[in-house]
Every structure is written in C-alpha cells, then in structure tokens.
Amino acid sequence: MSAPEAEPMWWRSAVVYQVYPRSFADSDGDGIGDLPGVISHLSHLADLGVDALWLSPFYSSPQADGGYDISDHYDVDPLFGDIVDAEDLIEAAHRHGLKVIVCMVPNHTSDRHPWFLAAAHESPGSPARERYIIRDGRGATGELPPNNWHSAFGGPAWTRLPDGQWYLHLFDPRQPDLNWEHPEVRAEFADILRYWLDNGVDGFCIDTAHGLVKADGLPDWRPRHGPTAQREADESRAPMWDQDAVHDVYRTWRAIIDTYPGRVLIAGARVSAPDRLAHYVGRDQMHQAINFEYLQTPWHAPALRRVIDASLATTSAVGAPSTWMLSNHDVVRHATRFGYPPEAPLPSGIGPADPQPDRDLGLRRARAATLLMLALPGAAYLYQGEELGLPEHTELPDDLRQDLVWRRSGGASLGRDGCRVPLPWKGHPPCGGFGPETASWLPQPDGWADYALDRQRDDPSSTYTMYWYALRLRRFFRLGLGTLRWMDFGPDVVAFTNGDVLVVSNLGDTAVLLPGGEPPLHSSIELTDPASVPTDATVWVLRVGEY
Numbered sequence: 217m218s219a220p221e222a223e224p225m226w227w228r229s230a231v232v233y234q235v236y237p238r239s240f241a242d243s244d245g246d247g248i249g250d251l252p253g254v255i256s257h258l259s260h261l262a263d264l265g266v267d268a269l270w271l272s273p274f275y276s277s278p279q280a281d282g283g284y285d286i287s288d289h290y291d292v293d294p295l296f297g298d299i300v301d302a303e304d305l306i307e308a309a310h311r312h313g314l315k316v317i318v319c320m321v322p323n324h325t326s327d328r329h330p331w332f333l334a335a336a337h338e339s340p341g342s343p344a345r346e347r348y349i350i351r352d353g354r355g356a357t358g359e360l361p362p363n364n365w366h367s368a369f370g371g372p373a374w375t376r377l378p379d380g381q382w383y384l385h386l387f388d389p390r391q392p393d394l395n396w397e398h399p400e401v402r403a404e405f406a407d408i409l410r411y412w413l414d415n416g417v418d419g420f421c422i423d424t425a426h427g428l429v430k431a432d433g434l435p436d437w438r439p440r441h442g443p444t445a446q447r448e449a450d451e452s453r454a455p456m457w458d459q460d461a462v463h464d465v466y467r468t469w470r471a472i473i474d475t476y477p478g479r480v481l482i483a484g485a486r487v488s489a490p491d492r493l494a495h496y497v498g499r500d501q502m503h504q505a506i507n508f509e510y511l512q513t514p515w516h517a518p519a520l521r522r523v524i525d526a527s528l529a530t531t532s533a534v535g536a537p538s539t540w541m542l543s544n545h546d547v548v549r550h551a552t553r554f555g556y557p558p559e560a561p562l563p564s565g566i567g568p569a570d571p572q573p574d575r576d577l578g579l580r581r582a583r584a585a586t587l588l589m590l591a592l593p594g595a596a597y598l599y600q601g602e603e604l605g606l607p608e609h610t611e612l613p614d615d616l617r618q619d620l621v622w623r624r625s626g627g628a629s630l631g632r633d634g635c636r637v638p639l640p641w642k643g644h645p646p647c648g649g650f651g652p653e654t655a656s657w658l659p660q661p662d663g664w665a666d667y668a669l670d671r672q673r674d675d676p677s678s679t680y681t682m683y684w685y686a687l688r689l690r691r692f693f694r695l696g697l698g699t700l701r702w703m704d705f706g707p708d709v710v711a712f713t714n715g716d717v718l719v720v721s722n723l724g725d726t727a728v729l730l731p732g733g734e735p736p737l738h739s740s741i742e743l744t745d746p747a748s749v750p751t752d753a754t755v756w757v758l759r760v761g762e763y
C-alpha cells in the first residue's frame with residue numbers, strides 16, 4: 217500500500233493534529249480509545265481543515281507509559297485494535313485527504329521486548345546484553361549504580377538485574393535504553409521504518425530524538441538546576457542528551473526516507489536552545505523539529521517575539537521550516553496554563569488542592585495564542601481537543617491518577633493525566649460520545665458537555681468555529697509558506713504581517729488601534745469595535761494599505 221501522490225513539500229506548512237489514541241474515541245466500549253474509534257472520526261479532522269494526523273504510539277506495549285514502552289514495533293496493541301485496523305486507518309485517512317504521521321520511539325524499548333527479556337535472562341558478557349546499556353556497578357561489590365544519572369521520571373536512572381549488573385533507563389525502569397552503538401539496533405530500526413513506510417505512513421515523529429547516543433564512558437553529571445534528567449535536558453551538553461554522534465543515526469534514516477518521496481521525519485528533541493535544535497533538521501537529517509521552546513513560552517509579548525525570531529532564524533539558516541505547538545499529551549493544556557499569571561512556573565499536573573486557574577481568562581488567552589500561532593509561517597501542531605477549547609482536568613482525585621510519573625515521583629509531580637482525558641464529542645451521556653459505555657479510563661470532569669463538538673459546531677462564536685475558520689484562511693492566504701515582518705504596536709503587542717494579512721495580538725492592558733480601518737478577517741473574540749484589538753485578543757486584518 218503506498219501513500220497518495222503528494223505535494224512533495226506538504227509538510228513545510230502543514231497543520232498537524234496529534235491524536236492520543238487512548239483518549240480520542242472508543243469503538244468497543246472498554247473505556248479506552250482505539251484505532252477504529254479514530255477511523256470513525258476522521259471526517260471531523262477533515263472538516264476541521266487539518267492536513268495530517270500524528271498518532272501517539274499504538275504498538276504492542278504493556279502500557280507502562282501510555283504506549284511509549286514498546287514490546288513489538290511491527291504490531292498493534294490489542295487495546296487499540298490490530299494491524300488491519302492500522303492499515304485501514306492509513307487508507308481511510310488518505311481517502312479523507314489526510315497524511316498520517318506515526319510516533320517512533322527509538323531511545324528505549326519495553327522491558328517486555330524480546331530483546332530485553334533475552335538480555336535479562338542471559339548472563340553478563342552475553343551478546344544479548346550488548347543491545348542495551350548494561351554495566352557492572354560501582355563500590356566494593358558493585359552495589360552502587362554505574363554513574364549518578366537520574367531518570368526523567370524521578371529516582372536513579374539505573375536498575376539492578378538479579379545477577380548484579382545494572383541497566384540504564386533514562387525514563388521508567390520498564391523502559392530500558394537501547395545501545396545505539398550496536399549495529400543490530402541500527403539495522404532493526406531501519407527495518408521498522410521501512411515496514412511502516414511500506415504500510416503507507418507519511419512520516420515519523422521521533423520521540424526523545426536527542427537521547428539515543430550517550431557520551432563515551434557514561435561520565436557522572438551534576439546538573440545545575442536539580443536532580444532530574446528532564447531538567448538536565450535544559451543544560452547544554454549533559455552526557456545523556458544531545459550528543460553530536462546522534463546525527464549519524466538521522467543521516468542514515470534520511471537516506472532511507474528519501475527513497476519514499478513526500479515522506480517526512482520530525483524530531484521530538486528537547487534541547488537547550490533553538491540553535492541546538494537546528495542541528496536535527498536540514499537537507500541530510502530530519503525535515504522539521506517540534507518547537508518545545510515555543511510551547512513553554514508564557515503569554516508575554518517580549519518573550520514571544522524573542523522565541524519566534526530565534527526559531528525562524530535558526531531553522532531558515534538550515535533551510536527547514538519552523539514549527540509551532542501550544543499543547544501536547546505531556547503538558548498542561550494551554551487553555552489552563554494561560555489561566556495563571558505568566559510568571560507562574562509551568563506545573564506538571566494540577567490537583568484539587570492546588571490554586572485553580574482563571575478559566576475564562578485561560579480560554580480567552582488560549583484563543584488569542586492560537587490565532588497568533590496559526591498565522592506564523594511554518595508548520596503548526598494541534599493537540600486533540602484544543603479545537604474545543606478543552607481545559608486541563610485540574611480536579612482529578614489522586615486515586616484515579618494513571619500516569620506513572622505520579623507514582624514514581626511519590627506524588628511530588630501530579631503527572632500528565634489532566635491533559636489526557638477522553639474527548640467529549642456529544643453534549644450528552646454516555647461519556648460525552650467518547651464511547652458506548654458510561655465509564656472511560658479517566659473520568660471526564662463536570663461541565664465537559666459544554667465543550668462537546670456537537671454543541672460547538674454550529675455556534676459562530678465557539679472555539680471550534682474559530683479554529684475551523686482560521687484554518688481556511690490560513691490555507692487561502694498560504695500563511696504557512698509566508699514571510700513574517702514585524703510591526704511595532706508597542707512593547708505589549710505582538711504584531712506582524714504575513715503576506716496580505718496583518719496579525720495583531722494584544723497582550724497589554726489597553727486596546728490597540730488598527731491602522732487603515734480595514735475590516736478584520738478573523739478575531740479570537742467577538743469585537744465590539746472593529747477598529748481596535750482588546751486586551752488578550754488576536755485579530756487578523758486584510759492588509760490593504762502599505763505598512
């Protein structure tokens with residue numbers, strides 16, 4: 217099965233919609249979303265006007281980390297369906313004019329992967345152990361881990377096997393890190409890529425792309441800002457992240473994918489700065505990279521201008537498009553994040569005992585931030601449910617939490633369940649149309665029905681309609697392929713032109729007057745005065761005059 221003939225550079229300006237299959241739509245009533253559920257809602261994605269869907273992992277997995285712990289890369293987990301469902305999904309998406317991007321998780325496997333089962337079963341020094349990073353410990357009897365690295369999910373990054381050796385896991389102990397120096401590991405992933413390319417996928421988003429290669433000798437590391445490996449990612453040149461040799465892997469992958477025209481590699485690499493990220497993209501590596509720095513930028517005009525400038529400059533220097541993202545399956549949804557003051561630290565999960573966000577303010581700013589993002593040149597990434605203005609579930613009781621981060625951090629971090637709550641499709645039971653049964657793997661909070669797609673679709677002022685119309689205008693004015701030119705409307709305003717469209721986002725306290733008096737094309741809230749942009753709003757204007 218092959219992908220349809222594609223506009224070769226479709227990805228440069230694409231709007232990519234992330235589907236977290238577990239929470240998208242449940243077809244069989246087990247309370248967990250699945251691939252047939254995704255197929256049944258493809259028309260929603262096509263109507264919305266996105267170009268591609270990006271599926272979080274649906275492969276065979278014990279589901280220790282929501283499927284990011286893969287035990288068979290060639291098959292579908294029975295929770296989500298089977299391989300025929302995956303093939304049907306790819307074909308049906310193509311019929312709807314949608315590209316399909318799948319997640320690839322090369323840094324680690326599940327501890328139930330046959331390779332790791334063999335490694336754990338065989339003795340020290342056996343070839344099976346070479347495929348992972350397995351070492352003797354330190355101390356008189358090897359009782360101490362080989363180095364002082366911490367796992368991104370908390371605790372040490374090493375776990376001891378019954379025979380006394382230790383294996384490395386930058387994430388959970390059930391996610392052992394592969395040894396990317398090993399030719400069999402490289403050959404296996406080349407095969408996995410070809411398998412899914414032959415099945416018709418249009419691209420891969422590479423999870424933890426900065427992690428595969430570790431510094432020689434696995435030296436100790438003392439992070440400046442705290443003990444977790446995730447924070448270490450903020451430090452340039454930590455020995456477990458962003459090593460130069462990782463790029464050899466992606467050069468090989470690019471050579472493979474170039475034999476399949478129109479397919480794309482996307483780097484999910486958390487690195488210290490846009491210039492480090494730019495190393496992952498370009499003619500001989502990936503086509504684009506997720507912009508985590510933009511995702512983390514608060515609702516603050518100077519910070520936004522800075523990150524947009526840096527992103528455009530560094531990616532254009534290597535001939536790649538920039539990308540933009542406001543929410544995903546790992547972070548607090550932006551409709552909630554923006555309901556806190558911009559200087560508030562980014563929480564990892566919010567619980568009933570925490571200060572609650574200002575919901576109206578959060579949604580108002582989220583809508584403004586979305587219209588800003590969708591006007592930027594490059595590719596834009598949406599996370600399922602943001603088109604409904606969905607907030608985070610901020611009052612999930614602890615006994616219902618599922619994310620391993622919650623348990624592994626001993627409750628210090630509430631984890632990522634709040635952004636993974638099943639979608640409300642209908643404003644009535646059962647389960648807001650998520651599935652045929654009343655219960656879902658995470659409960660929807662009270663009031664979720666108000667966000668349901670069927671309540672929003674015909675409402676001209678709804679968040680859904682705002683996205684719908686923005687995506688049409690974005691396509692019509694080819695904003696994804698345009699060029700940004702800054703305009704000066706004062707320090708608290710982010711304003712620019714992109715081709716024929718003037719974009720003004722007002723983050724200040726007073727309304728901003730628009731030049732020229734041209735009627736707005738689109739706005740993030742209903743405008744009482746078409747000649748001015750109120751606080752926390754974005755307006756798109758057709759540029760008639762010269763400015």
Ligand code: BGC
Binds near residue numbers: 285321387423424545
């Ligand atoms: C994914 C997370 C996952 C982690 C470990 C990240 O890049 O986005 O959801 O827990 O990798 O696989």
